[in-house]
Amino acid sequence: MQIIHEREGTNLVVYLVDELDQHSARTVIDALDRIVTLYPEESIILDLSRLTFMDSSGLAVAVNLYRSLEHSGRTLIIRHTPPQAMRVFHAAHLERKIQFIDQAGEGAVCRS
């Protein structure tokens, strides 16, 4: 699992590359914690366009990040979510809590 981050305007975009499961979840959570600390002002856009698989470990990653940002008054947006990962988010009704935009492969915009 590769984690890449870059600035986009006033936000920070974080790309998750490859597969996200329990095996990679700890690494991803720790890396995102470091990014949240390193950039204390920025809201985060989590870009999943390069994610090739995600199971429920991805829910824990998203919820951890959401809580960290919410704690400091910042927001999390998840964009370009592949259909497989979106089905996992939907099963957990996470779209009620987190804003999803521009789902990959569907061209749709889903807002909470």
Place this chain on the structure above:
Amino acid sequence: MQILNRMSVRFDSRSVNEAFARMTVAAFVAQLDPTLEELNDIKTVVSEAVTNAIVHGYRDQVGEILVSARLLEGNFIEIKVKDHGCGIPNIDQARQPLFTTGNSERSGMGFTIMESFSDKLKIRSSVGRGTTVTMLRKITGRGTGAND
């Protein structure tokens, strides 16, 4: 239902094997010519069940996980994930969304995802002896007639 084909694989309860398990079952079910969504659903349920066996069944020790799959008459796949770990004391509680005995890497949604992505889910568990999760899923397929 008549069994048309079957496979099984055993491996250690190491998290690095989660990808191996889901890819193996996905390769096996490919002979039913599933849609991409069906294939992804199969990978997801296998990943959830194997992760449960690793994280909750064996916890801090390494044990053996058996994954088996059977193709059944009518384009069904039945997948079993079996461990000889600590077992689940209360299955009804474990099936509740957000319930977990794991750490912050776990969402407590594993069984909910398995239920959502399969047609039938059966959990048999005995404390101190292990857990077997059985999932049944109809494969509609892409309609290219690859099933023979």
